[in-house]
Amino acid sequence: MQIGDYRIEPPVVLAPMAGVTDRPFRQLCKRLGAGLAVSEMTTSDASLWHTEKSRLRRDHAGEPGPIAVQIAGYDPEQMAEAARVNVAQGAQIIDINMGCPAKKVCKVDSGSALMRDEALVARICAAVVAAVEVPVTLKIRTGWARAHRNGLAIARIAEDSGIRSLVVHGRTREDQxxxxxxxxxxxxxxxxxxxxxxxxxxxxxxxxxxxxxDYTGCDAVMVGRAAQGRPWIFREIAHYLATGDKLPAPTRFEQRRWLLEHLDALYAFYGEGRGVRVARKHIQWYCQAEPGAAAFWQAVNRLTDVGEQRRCVDEFLSQPALPEVA
Structure with missing residues (x-):
């Protein structure tokens, strides 16, 4: 898939997910086969750019390109300025969020709420495209509600406005x-x-x-929740699309190595205190299918020390997998 000057290969993309697709996770998914990894949603409200959360979401140090940053908002000029600021800080692709169904986003007329106002969609797309030299993409849903699937109309508006690529989630805002x-x-x-x-x-x-x-004729697929605790899904999909063969499941040793590398990256990115807290959900996702996961999770979830958390994970995944009971 081609987006402007950027060849997205393999055509498997990590979806932007708030609280999940931070820089450490994006870097890991790219290493494990994602052709593109889109940042967490970044607000277009400049009054919030000084916060630590906003600063970290704009941190792309050492991240392999192309660097795609998703912006969210409802005001065309604010969105245009947000695009300019993010490009100045390293963004190579700007993605506009019109797909998020979260209430806190939609109640301020952002995300998928924008699909109710097609004229505003056109103004936002045109303003952002005019503001930056990099390609601008758009993520939408099939419509605002099941009775109002206007995704096709929005898609045509986007293309006419100069949007270079479109992502469509196969649900409406109403579907969540x-x-x-x-x-x-x-x-x-x-x-x-x-x-x-x-x-x-x-x-x-x-x-x-x-x-x-095959069914849609699309140029690429985007993976979201299925990558949580399973970042190797990108290499699995890429291999299958290229060869028609399935890769063997990663070994327990490989999973342990990737999780420990992920934890170390989180500790370095957030600092030890916040890093331990952010790591908990990832540990749970990685280990939830393992034998003894419930007891392990209860123990590791109480830990507040980096060394103890890492050691506990290391020991748990260093144990040989128990045979399945027939």
Missing amino acids: YEGLAEYDTIAAIKQALRIPVTANGDIDSPEKAKQVL
Whole structure:
């Protein structure tokens, strides 16, 4: 998939997820096969840019390109300025968020709430495209509500405004993350546009990725929740798309190594105190399918010391896997 001057290879993209796709996780997913990793959503409200959370979300030091930054807001001029600031700080692709269904985002008329106002969508897209020289992309849902699937109309507005690539999540704002993603709307959007389209929603295996690509005709797939605790899903999908063969599951040794590398990166990025807290959810995701995970999680969740947390994880994953009981 081509976005401006950038070749996205393999065509498997890490979705932006607030509180998850920080720099350490993006770097790990890129190492493990993601062709592109989009940053956490960054507000366009300049009054919030001084916060530690906002600063860390704009930190791309040492991150391999292309660096894609997602911005969110409702005011075209604020969005344009946010795009300029992020490009000045290293962003090589700017992504506009019109897909987030979270109440705290939609109640301020941002995220997928914007899909209710097609004229405003056009103004925001045009303002951001005009503000920066880098490619601008857009993430949307199939519509605001099940009875109002206007994703195709929004997609056409985006293309006419100069948006270079589109991601479509196969649910409406009303659906949140419930039920099953539908791909008919995504297929219709892909058929109608000339720009690349990425399919998103419920892509949790190599087979599902290929099925969705074949059904929709899209140029790439985007993986979100399925990558939590399983960042190697990107190399699995990439290998399957390229060869038709499945990679063997990663060994326990590989999983241990990747998790420990991830923990070390989190401690370095956030500092020890916050790093321990942020690491907890990742540890739970990585280890939830392991035998004895419940007792392990209860123990590790109480730890506040970096060394103890890391040692506990190391010991747990150094134990040989127990055989499955028939």
